[in-house]
Amino acid sequence: xxxxxxxxGERSAAPIIMESLKRLxxxxxDSAGVAIFNEAEGxxxxxxxxxKVDTLIDRLTEEMPEGRLGIGHTRWATHGRPTVINAHPHxxxxxQVMVIHNGIIENFAELRKELQAKGHVFISETDTEVVPxxxxxxxxxxxxxxxxxxxxxxxxxxxxxxxxxxDPELLIGARLNAPLVVGIGAxxxxxxxxxxxxxxYTKKVLLLGEGEMVSITxxxxxxxxxxxxxxxxxxxxxxxxxxxxxxxxxxxxxAKEINEAPEAVSNALRGRLTEDGExxxxxxxxxxxxxxxxxxxxxxxxxxxxxxxxxxKYIIEDLARIPVEVEPASEFRYRQPIINEDTLVIGISQSGxxxxxxxAIREAHERKSKVVSITNVVGSxxxxxxxxxxYLHAGPEIGVASTKTFIAHLTCLYxxxxxxxxxRHRIPAERLAQLVTELKTLPGDVQSVLDRAEALxxxxxxxxxxxxxxxxxxxxxxxxxxxxxxxxKEISYLHAEGYAAxxxxxxxxxxxxxxFPVFAIATQASxxxxxxxxxxEVIARDAPVVAxxxxxxxxxxxxxxxxxxxPAVSEFLSPIINVVxxxxxxxxxxxxRGCNVDQPRNLAKSVTVE
Numbered sequence: 359x360x361x362x363x364x365x366x367g368e369r370s371a372a373p374i375i376m377e378s379l380k381r382l383x384x385x386x387x388d389s390a391g392v393a394i395f396n397e398a399e400g401x402x403x404x405x406x407x408x409x410k411v412d413t414l415i416d417r418l419t420e421e422m423p424e425g426r427l428g429i430g431h432t433r434w435a436t437h438g439r440p441t442v443i444n445a446h447p448h449x450x451x452x453x454q455v456m457v458i459h460n461g462i463i464e465n466f467a468e469l470r471k472e473l474q475a476k477g478h479v480f481i482s483e484t485d486t487e488v489v490p491x492x493x494x495x496x497x498x499x500x501x502x503x504x505x506x507x508x509x510x511x512x513x514x515x516x517x518x519x520x521x522x523x524x525d526p527e528l529l530i531g532a533r534l535n536a537p538l539v540v541g542i543g544a545x546x547x548x549x550x551x552x553x554x555x556x557x558x559y560t561k562k563v564l565l566l567g568e569g570e571m572v573s574i575t576x577x578x579x580x581x582x583x584x585x586x587x588x589x590x591x592x593x594x595x596x597x598x599x600x601x602x603x604x605x606x607x608x609x610x611x612x613a614k615e616i617n618e619a620p621e622a623v624s625n626a627l628r629g630r631l632t633e634d635g636e637x638x639x640x641x642x643x644x645x646x647x648x649x650x651x652x653x654x655x656x657x658x659x660x661x662x663x664x665x666x667x668x669x670x671k672y673i674i675e676d677l678a679r680i681p682v683e684v685e686p687a688s689e690f691r692y693r694q695p696i697i698n699e700d701t702l703v704i705g706i707s708q709s710g711x712x713x714x715x716x717x718a719i720r721e722a723h724e725r726k727s728k729v730v731s732i733t734n735v736v737g738s739x740x741x742x743x744x745x746x747x748x749y750l751h752a753g754p755e756i757g758v759a760s761t762k763t764f765i766a767h768l769t770c771l772y773x774x775x776x777x778x779x780x781x782r783h784r785i786p787a788e789r790l791a792q793l794v795t796e797l798k799t800l801p802g803d804v805q806s807v808l809d810r811a812e813a814l815x816x817x818x819x820x821x822x823x824x825x826x827x828x829x830x831x832x833x834x835x836x837x838x839x840x841x842x843x844x845x846x847k848e849i850s851y852l853h854a855e856g857y858a859a860x861x862x863x864x865x866x867x868x869x870x871x872x873x874f875p876v877f878a879i880a881t882q883a884s885x886x887x888x889x890x891x892x893x894x895e896v897i898a899r900d901a902p903v904v905a906x907x908x909x910x911x912x913x914x915x916x917x918x919x920x921x922x923x924x925p926a927v928s929e930f931l932s933p934i935i936n937v938v939x940x941x942x943x944x945x946x947x948x949x950x951r952g953c954n955v956d957q958p959r960n961l962a963k964s965v966t967v968e
Contacts, residue, residue, distance in 0.1 A: 360446075360460035361387060361432035362538065363555050364519035366529040366574050367546025371395075371428035372418055378548075378555040379411045379430045383957060387432035388440035390414045393447040393456040394428035395526050402456060402523055406445040427526055429519045429549075431458035434962050437466070438483030448487040450494035451478055455522045457493070459486040460551055461515035461536040469511060489518065501525045502573050505532065509571070509584050515713065519549045532571035532584060537711040537739060540564035540572050540579055542593070547574045552709075552735070553596055554754055561596040565737040594737055610955045612757035612849070616941050617808055620801040622762040623934065625751040626769035627797060635790040637777040643746035648728060649781045653700035655680055656727075658687040658718040662760040662844065663706040663767065668837035669933050670704070670771035676930070677785055678778035687714035691721040699726040704774075707731070708755060708763040710738025719744060732770050734763050748774065757956045759848045761941050764841065765804070768934050772797065796931050803925040807938045810923070811946075814939060817904060817920055818946030821875050825852060828866065828901075829940075830859040831879035832889050838933045839879055842940035849958050850948040859892040870901040877943070878918070879936055882908040883929040893917065906939055 361382030365371045372394050379390060391406035392414065403423035407414040411432065431446035438444040446458040463469070466485035469492065474480065478491045492508035493501070501522050509516075515535035521528065531538050531549040541548035541556030541563055548556040549572070553563055564579060566572060570589055573580045581589045608614035631637055655674060657667035664686055671682040685695070687705070697703065703722035707715045710733035719729045719740060731740040734750040741747040750766035776793065779785040785793075821827075827846055831839030836858045843856035857866050859878070870876065876896045880889050890913060893903055897917055905918035908926040915921065924935050948955050 360434050360551065361555070362429075362458055362460055362517055362519050362549065362551040363431075364429040364458075364521075364529050364531065364549035365546070366427050366527075366576075367543065368426060369546060370422075371425050372423050374559070375428050375430035376411075376415050376418060377558070378550065379414070379432055381554050382432050382551065383411055387411075388435050389433045389442070389445040390431060391433070391445040391447055391458075392418065392428060392430040393521075394423035394425040395521065395523060396423055396425045397526065398424065400523065402453065404447060404449070404456070406442045408440055408442045408445060427521055427529060429456060429458050429521065436462055437485040444482045444484050446486060448482060448484065448490055450490040452494070454524055455490040455493045455497070455520065457486060457490045458519050459489060460517045461534075463488060463512050463516065464514035465512070489520075493520070493522075497522075497524075501528060502530065505530050505571070506584060506586060509534075517551060527575055529574040530571065531566065531574070533566050534569050534584070535713065535716070537709075538566045539737075540566065540574070542579070545576075547579060549574070554756070557596060563594055563596055563737070565592045565594060565742070567592065567742065568739065592737070596736075610757065610945075610949075612759060612761060612945055612955045615755055615757050615762045616938065616945060618753070618762045619765045619808070619938055620805045622750070622752045622766040623769050623801045623804060625753070626766045627773070628751070630773055631776075631794065631797060633794065635776065635780070635794045637773045637780065639746075639748050639773070639777075641747045641749060642730070643744075644728065644730065646781050649778060651700055652680060652702040652728075652778070655682045655702045655704060656690075656695065656697055656722070657682060657684045657704045657706060658690050658715055658722075659684070659706035660687050660712050660714050662764050662841060663708060663712070663715070665837045665841040665844065666764055666767040666771065667704070667706050668840070669768055669834060670706075670775075672834040672837075673771050673775040673930075674778060677775040678782055679784050680778060687712065687718040690718040695721075695725075697722060697725050697727045699728075701727040703727045703729045705729060705731040705740055705744065706733075706767060707740055708734050708750075708760055708767075710735040710740040712740075716740055716743070732767060732774075734766070758958055758961050759845055759944075759955075764937065765934055768937075769797075769800075772931070792928075793930075796928055800927075800931060800934060803927055803935055804938055806925045807935060807942070811942050813922060814942045815946045817922065818943055818950050820920070821904070822850075822947045822950040824873060824875055826869070826874045827852060827854040828870070828874060828876045829854065829856045829879075830862065830876060830892060831856075832859050832885040833883060834929065834933055835879045835881070835883070835936060838936050838940065839877075841937055842877060842944070845941055845944035846947060848961060849944055849955050850951055850953055851959070852947070859889055862892055862895060867895065867899060870896060870899040872900040872902065875902045875904060877904045877940075878906065880905045880907050880914060881924060881929070881932050881936060882911065882926055883932070886913070890914065906936055
């Protein structure tokens with residue numbers, strides 16, 4: 359959620375921190391701040407803003423602070439309102455220690471009370487402010503030791519960057535249940551909440567593990583546990599470059615990322631699916647023998663990833679005939695799930711850092727289940743803590759609303775379904791050959807939908823003034839109706855509901871009238887006749903129907919208010935085609951309404967707190 363950047367090197371820190379904060383905007387935030395240590399004056403310049411990063415940059419540009427050590431932060435309010443006082447960095451009573459933090463300190467109230475009793479004065483409403491005061495309390499000439507003592511007192515989740523005026527050649531980072539990476543450049547080092555912030559400066563990244571901290575001096579980084587035990591650094595080379603995290607001529611990142619969907623499908627398939635239908639994931643980490651032992655599957659995810667998991671249930675149960683349950687990750691560990699060593703738990707998360715999903719897979723491990731994570735971020739917490747991982751290879755996704763990564767998740771779930779089915783000899787050769795052919799041609803089918811974007815833009819103009827929408831689907835496209843509704847409400851701030859079409863008559867149909875458009879997924883399917891009947895029920899209540907139909911199908915020509923044709927593909931693979939149309943429609947409606955498409959209000963790209 360919050361964005362973190364820290365710098366220690368030989369260049370001026372302020373411009374680097376400003377540029378990095380701009381790249382972290384996509385995570386979502388409500389305020390921002392920086393602290394730069396001025397070596398000549400021996401003082402730290404702190405500048406904050408309760409507005410956008412651009413406002414902060416304007417203030418910094420007026421009087422650019424000098425210094426080669428600094429930290430910057432974009433804040434997503436959890437404790438305390440989004441004000442300048444509550445913005446990070448936070449400091450101690452004597453303005454020596456500077457701290458920025460992503461996460462939630464659950465025991466901050468008792469710590470604050472304890473520190474106040476010792477004479478510490480607090481000025482903000484935040485949980486973070488207890489940290490610099492704790493460090494001040496413990497600091498006896500050894501900043502690293504004081505930080506360790508302070509962190510040992512905290513309960514909850516944190517990723518932090520810390521420095522002190524008393525030791526201006528030292529930058530400290532630490533993480534627990536929240537992501538943090540270290541960029542390693544030429545005589546310069548970076549601490550960041552994700553790789554996007556540092557990729558213009560280095561592709562060499564040190565991955566901090568759970569419960570680890572890093573102490574960076576001019577000699578380089580030293581990694582240890584928070585308890586003080588030395589740790590061998592985990593260093594990777596990032597494969598993508600900064601151009602992939604830029605708009606590339608599109609008006610919004612979301613538009614760019616929707617248009618990268620064909621490439622996302624191709625990248626997810628590349629090197630994993632042979633012409634004979636054999637599927638292999640180089641990072642998977644689970645043998646055929648282990649897969650044969652799987653008795654049941656539990657999928658845990660949140661938001662858009664949860665809807666991808668619902669599609670995954672249809673895929674795996676159909677192909678492999680293994681029972682699958684899908685559960686919101688936020689609910690999974692607060693009951694008594696029936697799982698054991700024969701249960702495969704699949705965690706789905708674009709970032710690999712979603713707090714609820716991470717907690718769910720940890721719960722699964724405690725119960726002796728095998729865990730596979732499907733994520734886009736190499737070296738993320740979920741990837742590191744799973745028995746196997748399937749990477750999306752979709753490249754960076756900056757828009758808060760997931761688009762190409764949802765499609766990549768579906769593609770990987772199709773491959774996983776084929777792999778599980780093959781191990782069990784459940785898939786006939788003829789069907790496998792057909793699936794391989796269709797998957798190979800899928801990028802072209804997705805491109806065909808993108809080529810028809812103008813028609814969806816016209817529909818968006820027609821319906822953008824409506825305040826309520828309903829999305830309906832059946833079978834494997836029911837989750838796509840849910841996802842379509844979510845996309846619209848996320849970025850256009852309109853009320854949208856997703857329902858199984860057969861459930862309309864059990865309550866939701868009472869809402870319908872001429873001002874309540876219904877987006878119906880009516881592409882070729884075994885349940886198409888039933889869907890047409892459901893659409894007739896909608897029309898009888900005077901609600902306009904926007905029908906998503908297969909190319910060449912004229913069944914609804916005379917009844918639907920509007921139609922949008924997509925390439926005719928099999929029902930089984932249609933979710934990928936249909937969701938692209940849903941994404942484009944939501945994007946155009948939000949654009950028509952003048953909404954902030956890439957950074958919708960109240961939302962964050964990576965939800966790293968529970």
